[in-house]
Amino acid sequence: MKIFIDQGHGGSDPGAVSKIKESEFTLSYGYELGRVLMVLGFEVMYSRTSDYAVSLAERCRMANTWGADYFISIHFNSGGGIGIETFALSAGGQGEKLAKAVQGPIIDATGAVNRGVKFANFQVLRDTSMPAILIEGGFVDSDIDAQKIKTEDYKRKFIQGATKGICAFTGVNWNDPYAVIVQPPSIVEDKDIYLSVRVLQSKADQAIKDINKLGFAAKKLDLA
Ligand SMILES: [Zn+2]
CATH class of the missing domain: 3.40.630.40 (Zn-dependent exopeptidases)
Incomplete structure (x- = not known):
């Protein structure tokens, strides 16, 4: 139109x-x-x-x-x-x-x-x-x-x-053009955030994926 x-x-x-x-x-x-x-x-x-x-x-x-x-x-x-x-x-x-x-x-x-x-x-x-x-x-x-x-x-x-x-x-769907879009948390490059999670070692890869879905940039898990 x-x-x-x-x-x-x-x-x-x-x-x-x-x-x-x-x-x-x-x-x-x-x-x-x-x-x-x-x-x-x-x-x-x-x-x-x-x-x-x-x-x-x-x-x-x-x-x-x-x-x-x-x-x-x-x-x-x-x-x-x-x-x-x-x-x-x-x-x-x-x-x-x-x-x-x-x-x-x-x-x-x-x-x-x-x-x-x-x-x-x-x-x-x-x-x-x-x-x-x-x-x-x-x-x-x-x-x-x-x-x-x-x-x-x-x-x-x-x-x-x-x-x-x-x-x-x-007849066009209206969306509020100024609606606030919630951004995932941004990661400060030079500051690591340590997240304490308890997972089976065999599930570590999946855990990283799940954590990243929350907006983090997890690369590896330090096993404790
Ligand atoms: Zn005028």
């Missing part, structure tokens, strides 16, 4: 600039969204990969030519509000369903003010030939939102919510 990630603005067009610069965060949030979607098994294409301008027509053309299944545009808001909202082109289509599928989990994960799903005749929603949504991930001119948007914690929660919604909508 192919997801086109459109990181709003860039280069000569910084987007909304207030407490923070919109284009900087659309780039980093969009990049992370795409990275996690790839881990979850989606194919991803980005509208931009660093700080340069891409026209709205070009963004649509890229997604259409690539044959994306879904188009997700990332923006941040301004104008004196607070919270997160997701846009689709019009009511009743797949775009609205996708917008609803991501808006709920993003609000659940971030705890942000829920501004709901809205409709707008934005060019990237209108001129794309697949279901398309545009997420406004918070207000760059709100002290509260801007402070949160800058943190890794909020970004992760946003990505958790967005990917959960996308997976639910597309």
Whole structure:
């Protein structure tokens, strides 16, 4: 399944600039969204990969030519509000369903003010030939939102919510991309750890294998 990630603005067009610069965060949030979607098994294409301008027509053309299944545009808001909202082109289509599928989990994960799903005749929603949504991930001119948007914690929660919604909508199994993976104990090279075990001499080889399964790097048993 192919997801086109459109990181709003860039280069000569910084987007909304207030407490923070919109284009900087659309780039980093969009990049992370795409990275996690790839881990979850989606194919991803980005509208931009660093700080340069891409026209709205070009963004649509890229997604259409690539044959994306879904188009997700990332923006941040301004104008004196607070919270997160997701846009689709019009009511009743797949775009609205996708917008609803991501808006709920993003609000659940971030705890942000829920501004709901809205409709707008934005060019990237209108001129794309697949279901398309545009997420406004918070207000760059709100002290509260801007402070949160800058943190890794909020970004992760946003990505958790967005990917959960996308997976639910597309029927793909969702795994928490930030779940802590428990590593086996690491062995400090220059310090041996002496483990006292009691085994039959004939079982020594098997004992070494079993100990190594616990994450150690046992090579030999000193028989006592
Ligand atoms: Zn924007």
